[in-house]
Amino acid sequence: MKNKIFFSLFTAFIFFGCKTQITTIKQQTINKTPIKEHTIQSLLWVQNAAEYKALTYQAYNLAQLRLDQILANNTSKKPIAIVTDIDETLLDNSPYSGKQIELDENYTSERWTEWVKKENAKAIPGALNFFKYAQRKNVTIFYISNRSAEQTKETIRNLQLKGFPFADETHVLLKTNSSGKGSRRSIVNKTHEIVLLLGDNLSDFSSIFENSTTTQRNKNTDSLHTSFGNKYIVLPNPMYGDWETKGIYEGKYNWTNDQKDSIRHKKITSY
Template sequence: MLKNKKKFIMSMALSLVLMSSSVPALATTTQDKDTNQKVTSESSYDLKDLNEQLVMGVTWMQSSAEYRALCYQAYNTGKTIVNEAASNFKQGDKPLAIITDCDEAVIDNNEYEAGLIGQKAGYSEKTWTQWVDHADAKAMPGAKEFLNYAADKGVEIFYVTGRNEKTCLDGTIKNLKKLGYPCVDKKHMRLKTDSSNKQPRMDEIIKDYNVIIYMGDDAGDFPINSYGKDVEDRNQLVDVNKNNFGTHFLILPNPVYGHWESALAKDYFKLSPAEKDNVRKLHLKTWTSNENNN
């Protein structure tokens, strides 16, 4: 009952904020009394403005030592899991496997994201396919070494990615091979053919393999049934599966994009830039000093 009440309150607040953003106004922002958030005017906000919100996340991923450290931490944990699984492997057991995402799990696409900053354009299939065909995404810090370490121990690597099979298969294979990743062939590449839900593709692999590690930057990269769920449900599913993270699931940091964003509101990607800005701010929990109001 409490959970449903919270969802109802959030839904009502969201509706009020979106209504506010759709009303033409001369000022850039107005104040929503119920949410204590500034509401962006529809007429004064475009994709170029929204893309400015990428700056901090992209800069952190491209520049910070902490980002690299988190990557190394995940892959080093993976080596420990691989060592244990390989030492316990017996003849007749299912072969060992790792299921990993590609983008922001083993390869870094932040040059594409950085290219959107300052532009009045967002992500599109056309520009994304051009980036994939370019095949110049860099390896994540420590990822290539980890997956080759696992492959040398007899573990097969399956790349289960949200990239479109029709438009991105060749470019993805080219990029991964260029970087020196193992198991890069059509058997081990499981790209999207219809739904973005990865669970059916993971289920096919599980039939024949003992999957010792799931790896990715999104809750949807793990078999926890998070696809299509809202913010509260996604968080709850992660909490229920908390003991698997660091022991069976390896998650990589990505503050720039993911299903966490689309979970913020129903039909999120149909919203205008101003509406997206307002939805994001609605989810902020804030504290403000009285001095800031003077």
């Protein structure tokens, strides 16, 4: 009789112990935060908020006003040029970010290449009208992007399909060895007077923003405050950028997802 009672208790212990363990494992799986969960709100804003569209129109309206002022007072002996970034400045790659969320994966060059080869990025609101306007005013456009030079053909075709002027190998300068854009801007400066720069990342405007911490980026922005809306036109991009990788994550690319989550929370200011 005692053996039967002991066996029954032992069996019950094993059963409920296993059940508790299975429940715990399931709960841990349920509670695991997806890798790209923190980007959903910013992506929804870019793809849905009228405020995002209003800001891009505002940026390009301001760019046109400044271009008119510059041309009215132009004394340069060199031809006038505008230098612009591509991604999130005049082409919308938010569907790529959507795919990252769908597959719950971080950036990979393979997935990015897959997207670029589709040549299907849409024009940012206001961008096409502005660059066509600049072309009519005999202003040359140079596209300086950190897309890989191996993606030159696909990038040019995407730009051409959307109707952007000067979309050719002479005017599209992609990344070869260095992600720094200063050397490519220098190439343009040899033959043209750069009067406007457009981008979504501060390194699109000046080399002083490259490889900078959040504190340095903010100090440099303060020191150049008169340039914004004057020579530098900034497009909104809350999805990704140096503000995150080199600022929030301090230029380190080997953080685990849990460490990234912890860092993001620590960077928040509350009261």
